[in-house]
Amino acid sequence: STTPSTAKRGMTLESELNxxxxxxxxxxxxxxxxxxxxxxxxxxxxxKRSAAVVKEAYFRRPSTTDxxxxxxxxxxxxxxxxxxxxxxxxxxxxxxHQIDHFRRCLKQAGxxxxxxxxxxxxxxxLYPAALLxxxxxxxxxxxxxxxxxxxxxxxxxxxPNRLAPPLDYLVAVDQYLATIxxxxxxxxx
Amino acid sequence: STTPSTAKRGMTLESELNxxxxxxxxxxxxxxxxxxxxxxxxxxxxxKRSAAVVKEAYFRRPSTTDxxxxxxxxxxxxxxxxxxxxxxxxxxxxxxHQIDHFRRCLKQAGxxxxxxxxxxxxxxxLYPAALLxxxxxxxxxxxxxxxxxxxxxxxxxxxPNRLAPPLDYLVAVDQYLATIxxxxxxxxx
Ligand SMILES: [Mg+2]
Ligand SMILES: [Mg+2]
Numbered sequence: 369s370t371t372p373s374t375a376k377r378g379m380t381l382e383s384e385l386n387x388x389x390x391x392x393x394x395x396x397x398x399x400x401x402x403x404x405x406x407x408x409x410x411x412x413x414x415x416k417r418s419a420a421v422v423k424e425a426y427f428r429r430p431s432t433t434d435x436x437x438x439x440x441x442x443x444x445x446x447x448x449x450x451x452x453x454x455x456x457x458x459x460x461x462x463x464x465h466q467i468d469h470f471r472r473c474l475k476q477a478g479x480x481x482x483x484x485x486x487x488x489x490x491x492x493x494l495y496p497a498a499l500l501x502x503x504x505x506x507x508x509x510x511x512x513x514x515x516x517x518x519x520x521x522x523x524x525x526x527x528p529n530r531l532a533p534p535l536d537y538l539v540a541v542d543q544y545l546a547t548i549x550x551x552x553x554x555x556x557x
Numbered sequence: 558s559t560t561p562s563t564a565k566r567g568m569t570l571e572s573e574l575n576x577x578x579x580x581x582x583x584x585x586x587x588x589x590x591x592x593x594x595x596x597x598x599x600x601x602x603x604x605k606r607s608a609a610v611v612k613e614a615y616f617r618r619p620s621t622t623d624x625x626x627x628x629x630x631x632x633x634x635x636x637x638x639x640x641x642x643x644x645x646x647x648x649x650x651x652x653x654h655q656i657d658h659f660r661r662c663l664k665q666a667g668x669x670x671x672x673x674x675x676x677x678x679x680x681x682x683l684y685p686a687a688l689l690x691x692x693x694x695x696x697x698x699x700x701x702x703x704x705x706x707x708x709x710x711x712x713x714x715x716x717p718n719r720l721a722p723p724l725d726y727l728v729a730v731d732q733y734l735a736t737i738x739x740x741x742x743x744x745x746x
């Protein structure tokens with residue numbers, strides 16, 4: 369058991385999310401998991417009377433984002449990114465296959481977003497995937513290759529840090545869902 | 558030391574599902590993937606100018622079922638099982654953690670089911686998780702440790718084999734969803 373302030377200083381975004389997801393599962397609030405990294409197995413030993421040992425394998429590029437699950441009847445799908453930048457989020461933190469996955473999930477009426485942390489500012493936001501895709505596509509037409517922090521603050525949703533869960537992102541999801549229910553569209557135009 | 562062989566005579570249920578999911582993604586009908594097997598990495602080499610090589614790793618037991626995704630705004634969650642039996646499906650094909658995962662997803666109003674193949678009969682069914690859980694829990698009270706094929710035929714939904722997709726399970730999902738919309742409950746009592 370550690371004091372939260374100390375623990376948080378060293379906690380990565382991923383470990384905060386994993387702990388939060390565990391908290392949500394335990395408390396029955398949502399069922400969301402990080403997907404395992406896909407591995408291409410090449411050589412596996414099966415020793416007698418003990419567990420199989422992977423002896424040669426390679427990392428494969430995932431086809432999807434890292435996190436998905438179900439929350440009050442909604443399909444949630446997201447990826448988490450940290451940036452050291454102070455005033456904007458560089459779009460190159462995302463890969464094309466992740467953006468394409470978001471497009472597909474949005475077409476199926478999934479709730480899709482990025483969790484973006486400005487590490488040096490100690491600020492974390494939920495940013496809707498539809499807006500991320502808009503910025504992504506605009507690059508090809510000469511628009512900027514990053515999203516200003518001010519834009520993220522205006523169109524995104526603050527995610528509070530807490531004792532438990534460490535990153536209470538369902539609070540931001542609720543706020544985002546409320547804007548969708550009020551008539552805001554989360555579909556890609 | 559052996560190479561893990563997926564080479565079985567004919568197509569396995571898993572490969573049919575993977576091909577069907579690929580078909581659904583490509584045609585824009587749904588976004589559903591099999592989760593990668595979780596691996597505990599122990600030793601990874603990072604050679605210069607080439608890809609990282611996993612040198613020692615172990616398989617971990619998954620916390621969830623194998624498949625999930627989004628279909629027309631619904632969260633879908635399922636696992637796939639094959640049996641050589643002719644007249645019933647042994648419940649021991651499922652693990653407790655998979656049943657518990659179904660319970661949690663159902664509480665979040667996810668659409669949860671098993672895909673059960675009677676290999677020797679060349680028959681495949683969608684069987685709702687709520688009914689599977691009911692049979693699972695009844696075991697503890699002395700009930701039978703398998704589900705009769707006749708019960709699966711009565712309460713489940715036939716999954717047709719086709720050219721493309723090889724296993725068109727969304728047809729069965731649609732039928733299942735229709736019964737839910739007609740007032741049938743998919744919640745665990
Ligand atoms: Mg990631
Ligand atoms: Mg399985």
